[in-house]
Amino acid sequence: MSLQLKAGQHSMAGRQFINQDFADFSLPSAGLLRDKGAVFAIADGIGSSQVSQLASETAVRSFILDYFATNPAWSVPHAALQVLKACHRWLYQQNKHSSYGQNPDKGYCCTFSALVLRQQQAHWIHLGDCRIYLYRNAQLSQLTRDQRSWQAGQQLLSQALGAGPEIVPEQQQLSLCAGDCFLLASDGLFDFISQPALATLLASVTASADLDQLAQQLANTALANGSDDNISVQLVQVLAVPAQSQLPGGLLASAQLPDGLLPGSLDARLPLPPLLQSGSVLDGMTVQRVLSQTNRSHLYLVALPDGTPAVLKAPSQTLANDDLYLEKLLREEWIARRVHSPYVLRAAQPDSGAQAMAPRSAIYSLFAYIEGQTLAQWRLQQATPDLQQVLGIIEQTGKALQALHRAEILHQDIRPQNVMLDAQGQVCVIDFGAARLAGLQSDQEVAGDIPGTALFTAPEYFTGQAGSCQSDLYSLAALCYYLLTGQSPYGPDIARCKNLPAQQRLSYQPIVGRHNDWPQWLDLTLQKALQVDPAKRYQHLSEFLYDLRQPNPLLGRELTLQAAYPLRLWQCLCYLQALLILWLLVV
Numbered sequence: 202m203s204l205q206l207k208a209g210q211h212s213m214a215g216r217q218f219i220n221q222d223f224a225d226f227s228l229p230s231a232g233l234l235r236d237k238g239a240v241f242a243i244a245d246g247i248g249s250s251q252v253s254q255l256a257s258e259t260a261v262r263s264f265i266l267d268y269f270a271t272n273p274a275w276s277v278p279h280a281a282l283q284v285l286k287a288c289h290r291w292l293y294q295q296n297k298h299s300s301y302g303q304n305p306d307k308g309y310c311c312t313f314s315a316l317v318l319r320q321q322q323a324h325w326i327h328l329g330d331c332r333i334y335l336y337r338n339a340q341l342s343q344l345t346r347d348q349r350s351w352q353a354g355q356q357l358l359s360q361a362l363g364a365g366p367e368i369v370p371e372q373q374q375l376s377l378c379a380g381d382c383f384l385l386a387s388d389g390l391f392d393f394i395s396q397p398a399l400a401t402l403l404a405s406v407t408a409s410a411d412l413d414q415l416a417q418q419l420a421n422t423a424l425a426n427g428s429d430d431n432i433s434v435q436l437v438q439v440l441a442v443p444a445q446s447q448l449p450g451g452l453l454a455s456a457q458l459p460d461g462l463l464p465g466s467l468d469a470r471l472p473l474p475p476l477l478q479s480g481s482v483l484d485g486m487t488v489q490r491v492l493s494q495t496n497r498s499h500l501y502l503v504a505l506p507d508g509t510p511a512v513l514k515a516p517s518q519t520l521a522n523d524d525l526y527l528e529k530l531l532r533e534e535w536i537a538r539r540v541h542s543p544y545v546l547r548a549a550q551p552d553s554g555a556q557a558m559a560p561r562s563a564i565y566s567l568f569a570y571i572e573g574q575t576l577a578q579w580r581l582q583q584a585t586p587d588l589q590q591v592l593g594i595i596e597q598t599g600k601a602l603q604a605l606h607r608a609e610i611l612h613q614d615i616r617p618q619n620v621m622l623d624a625q626g627q628v629c630v631i632d633f634g635a636a637r638l639a640g641l642q643s644d645q646e647v648a649g650d651i652p653g654t655a656l657f658t659a660p661e662y663f664t665g666q667a668g669s670c671q672s673d674l675y676s677l678a679a680l681c682y683y684l685l686t687g688q689s690p691y692g693p694d695i696a697r698c699k700n701l702p703a704q705q706r707l708s709y710q711p712i713v714g715r716h717n718d719w720p721q722w723l724d725l726t727l728q729k730a731l732q733v734d735p736a737k738r739y740q741h742l743s744e745f746l747y748d749l750r751q752p753n754p755l756l757g758r759e760l761t762l763q764a765a766y767p768l769r770l771w772q773c774l775c776y777l778q779a780l781l782i783l784w785l786l787v788v
Contacts, residue, residue, distance in 0.1 A: 205441040209412025212433040221246025222433035223257035238319025244311045245387040256309040274608040276639035277324040292363030310363040327371040334384040341400035381439040389430035393423040412436040474515045474563035485559045510570040511549035533633040534566035542604035546631045573623035595681045597628035599746045609639035614653040615676035655696035656689040660733045671735040678730035690731045704733045722752035
């Protein structure tokens with residue numbers, strides 16, 4: 202079942218000559234509704250301005266249009282915030298370069314509230330004193346807070362679009378329930394209808410109600426109660442809510458895979474491919490050789506119809522009824538198609554000018570073929586790895602993670618087996634099976650999951666916390682440590698530490714002293730990136746990558762002798778103690 206909504210609205214000038222309010226919404230078709238959701242926005246111009254109606258209309262229209270143009274991998278809060286900030290900057294610049302520069306209250310300014318309903322969640326972003334209400338179970342609740350402050354004995358807006366150089370919008374979210382009714386309104390309505398009276402009027406909302414007519418009724422009631430301001434009302438009724446979060450649509454081109462391929466209906470729409478072997482043909486592709494076969498997936502090197510090599514990843518037949526696994530497998534190609542970086546695995550594409558791919562007859566993912574070896578294979582060939590080559594590999598892998606993080610995607614499984622190195626020394630991060638998209642799963646939904654491999658997994662996963670960008674940073678630093686030493690910074694004990702006190706007893710093993718050419722400040726850099734507490738690590742990948750190449754004086758003093766050579770120090774102390782005992786016995 203998909204999200205089903207019904208909406209209506211009404212906006213009027215009331216007793217004013219000009220309507221400085223503006224309201225609009227977009228209820229897109231099923232595919233876009235699943236991917237981005239439905240958007241409802243309302244803006245209220247400032248009474249001191251003669252042009253704020255232009256600001257209101259610009260804010261609402263641009264927010265709706267630009268929101269649907271944002272990266273599909275972005276979460277709703279991130280996309281909404283970026284779009285609203287862009288709109289604010291445009292309005293602010295219009296004021297700054299006009300006659301209203303010294304007095305923006307008379308220029309292009311307005312208050313703004315928007316509601317985005319996507320899958321199982323309601324998200325809102327709010328600036329100023331429009332309001333969003335929720336009517337649920339015969340109770341009316343105000344979701345937003347009026348951003349007003351007392352100045353010179355009167356209440357004035359503390360924030361508005363276009364009014365100042367920066368804005369700090371209010372953002373919240375909650376889970377949807379069938380039967381919910383949302384009300385968005387300007388102050389011309391709620392200042393003249395009490396909340397209990399609004400609740401009484403909304404109690405008449407049914408599945409068959411005409412929401413446009415009800416919105417007009419609410420506006421007329423406010424007008425009859427003496428409203429002397431513009432009045433705008435939006436009503437949104439939730440008729441049905443999907444049972445679970447769904448994979449974004451548009452996973453593949455519509456000519457290749459039916460739109461709306463979702464968990465719960467995957468195996469009903471397309472079957473799993475049969476077990477293939479060299480020479481087998483599937484959807485016009487010829488299998489060149491079998492790369493690997495496990496109890497979870499099968500990898501094949503295939504030739505596309507135009508001869509382009511590609512890797513086909515098919516699910517194992519034993520997982521035909523595992524909707525979660527099938528969703529993750531399809532999500533891998535979805536990510537590969539939307540994250541553009543030379544260091545991130547791409548989806549397979551035929552050469553330009555080649556004929557279009559045949560429609561898919563089975564569930565699988567297609568990726569570009571990378572000719573090279575994994576870092577696990579590369580490390581086995583290195584008796585003494587070159588420091589500069591290792592740092593170059595880590596820098597490229599870090600750039601891949603930065604590209605993923607910009608799209609609000611956590612890889613969550615950085616390890617030697619998931620990083621390819623080609624003959625030219627270029628890195629490519631592969632395998633997005635454990636990746637997490639911010640727009641699909643909240644921290645609460647993934648808390649307790651332990652993705653990846655224990656030796657490279659951040660400690661917070663073992664205590665039941667959700668991952669973050671600092672978790673990927675930890676895995677990257679652990680990868681660097683492994684490539685240099687062939688070992689883990691905390692050894693195998695880290696997977697057995699299920700609480701913070703146990704993790705804090707872990708001892709980081711310094712790399713100083715293992716190789717004469719390795720500087721001491723490199724150890725300080727790795728030690729900071731590998732802190733058990735995510736808050737004590739670098740907060741940005743760029744900081745870690747920068748410190749890998751030059752010493753950071755802020756990281757503290759040089760390592761002490763005990764930290765640099767713990768084993769040798771204790772051996773020497775024991776040797777001296779033995780000599781002292783022998784001397785005392787002789788004397």
